[in-house]
Amino acid sequence: MVEEKIICIGCPLGCETNLKIDDQGEVIKITGYKCKEGRQYVLEEYRSPVRVLTATVLTQSSARPLFPVRSNRPLLKTQLKEAAKALAGVKVKPPIRVGQTILSNLMNTGVDVIATDDLTY
């Protein structure tokens, strides 16, 4: 059996919770949360901690050297660093509209990288 600590971010209280996990990786017991929503959050955060990736890519624009992008869906947090590296070689060309796909199927995750701004020239 192992224990894991997870801080709930559900509200400003930021409860520190403790999870007891059996050898199969199943959660046996959670303590330290103060409400039902918090318990649910902690369970999800344990099972699959995901985050939206936001970053910038290079441009061929005369107006600005960098352009902001994001993943259209969250990635596993363990994939964030690698995903950020995968974007390092990307260079976009105007015109681009906010929401447009910049890179599809990032690292075979099924997640796309999309533009978060307009770039006219």
Added chain:
Amino acid sequence: MKFSDVDVAVIGSGPAGMAAAIKAKEEGAEHVLILERQEQLGGLLHQCVHNGFGLLYFGQDLTGPEYACRFVEKVRDLGIEVLLETMVTQISVDRKLTAVNSREGPIHLQPKSIVLAMGCRERSRGQLSIPGTRPAGIFTAGTAQRLVNVEGFIPGKKVVILGSGDIGMIMARRLSLEGVEVKAVVEILPYVGGLIRNEVQCLHDFDIPLLLEHTVTQIHGEQRVEAVTLAKVDKNKRPVDGTEQNIECDTLLLSVGLIPENELSRMAGVDLDPLAGGPVVDERRETNIPGIFAGGNVVHVHDLVDDVSWEAEIAGAWAARLPQKGDLEKKGKTILRPGRNIRSIVPQTISDQSDVTFYIRVKEMEEKVRLRIGDIYHRAFRVVKPSEMIKVDLLKKELKRLKERTTELDVECEKGE
């Protein structure tokens, strides 16, 4: 547009300026003009490429630029006039406004109403007084954010961040993702300065050490920062002898707070509130100078952009009514007085009997308290924190209980639920 015809002039085009201008136009003001010193609309949002914007306003998790885009589109669709690369240099007590740009030279306006939406700026090293040399490699976190996200320039390879405000934590994550080694985030208080969400997702996710009750006592290096000395602090925030440690780094980022930008307000004779840092306003977000309104970070530093937009809409709506209806009558004036564990309250006065949106910041973290506004409102909180502003909406009918002769209302946190 002739500059002589301006109904509502908005200074600044961040989320506050755009929301105020849009609302003013929607409320029927004919000529609405935004003056912005930068070359594009959006203010700080451009450099905030991370997500976390608009969760409340749009019910969606947007990045800064995405949030800005939605407002920019509306500004265009509504035919709001925009002057970019135009710096407002002066406002007088009688609402004369002077601005300059390289195309028109000096511009003189006499708008019927003005909305101040100049935002805030970061506290710098000068306001902190850390001893040591003055080498290159010391940046405010916001400057670093602009360098990394807009200009494409990484400020260093090994970074220490002083202050655990949201900007500093967000930069810790951003730099880590860019391959920079973030050695530590150092906070003088016993708790984190920013949102809990940012502590978890920006520091814990990247295994960045957070040193609470610590500060930077010395900066080393001749040309460039080579190291900083950290020390633990006691209850009075004074460094404790013998706890010093040296951390090798080439960059120090400062994330030690924001100050509303109010040089223009001062010129116009607008009264400032030393607690909130910005103009004293009433529930319409009108200042003591009739026809001059204010909203967003120029009034007080908000945590969330959603509140910035909402507050500015109040200012914009009332700014639009003035040119249409002339002087708006006000019934009396009640002053809000910050009491136990209250740092600041906006608005500072209420002068009408209309709906009011209050933003309240506490001084210290406290569990199980009851927030009270005179005898007209109270609410129990599991916890209140300086890093999480409290919003209270009071409807006109709830204020009816406010007797006409009431001239002062105490706002305070009472112990116990």
